[in-house]
Amino acid sequence: MRVFKLLDWLLERVVGAIAAVAGLLVALGFVVGITARSILGIALFGVEELILLAVVWFYMLGAILASKQRAHLQADFIPVVVKNETVIIVVRLVATAISIVLAGLFVMWSNELLQWALARGQSTPVFSIPIYFAQASLLTAAIFMTLYLVRDLIDDIQALRHRQENKTLAQR
Numbered sequence: 001m002r003v004f005k006l007l008d009w010l011l012e013r014v015v016g017a018i019a020a021v022a023g024l025l026v027a028l029g030f031v032v033g034i035t036a037r038s039i040l041g042i043a044l045f046g047v048e049e050l051i052l053l054a055v056v057w058f059y060m061l062g063a064i065l066a067s068k069q070r071a072h073l074q075a076d077f078i079p080v081v082v083k084n085e086t087v088i089i090v091v092r093l094v095a096t097a098i099s100i101v102l103a104g105l106f107v108m109w110s111n112e113l114l115q116w117a118l119a120r121g122q123s124t125p126v127f128s129i130p131i132y133f134a135q136a137s138l139l140t141a142a143i144f145m146t147l148y149l150v151r152d153l154i155d156d157i158q159a160l161r162h163r164q165e166n167k168t169l170a171q172r
Contacts, residue, residue: 007068007144011065011068015061015064015065016065018061019058019061019065022054022055025054026058029047029050029051030051032044032047033047046126049124049127050127052134053133056134056138060140060141061141064140064141064144064145067145067149068148078091086164089160090160093153093157093160096152096153099149100146100149100153103142103146103149104146106138106142106146107139107142107143110138110139110141110142111139113138114138117130117131117132118132
């Protein structure tokens with residue numbers, strides 16, 4: 001679990017700061033673009049592609065932070081329907097295991113997309129920023145989300161063990 005503590009520290013300091021800067025750049029880009037076009041009558045070429053790159057990274061960094069906090073959107077109706085804590089933990093464990101498989105596929109696909117972008121050598125039209133810069137955000141998010149899902153799976157297994165141990169002790 002030391003690895004996750006280090007990742008948490010890095011995410012809080014580095015990823016959070018980068019996400020904040022990316023969010024500010026997106027807002028500033030929109031303000032500058034709209035002001036230039038609407039008020040000044042000037043078309044600023046390339047602002048949209050800079051905004052797009054910042055938005056992609058902002059969104060993927062947000063996904064990493066949501067994974068860290070286990071704060072993704074969930075349709076978790078099981079605790080409403082079922083009152084047995086063990087069943088709830090088992091369902092959460094199964095959902096986490098399925099999520100790990102899907103995140104692993106996401107890692108594979110985003111890696112293939114990045115490799116394809118590297119091989120093609122495409123870039124944005126105005127500033128010639130390599131397309132792989134944006135696509136690297138997908139792979140980065142997929143890797144971190146997978147790592148945090150593994151952490152969540154370990155937590156779920158430990159919660160189930162703890163629940164079963166408490167149940168065994170209560171029966172004695």
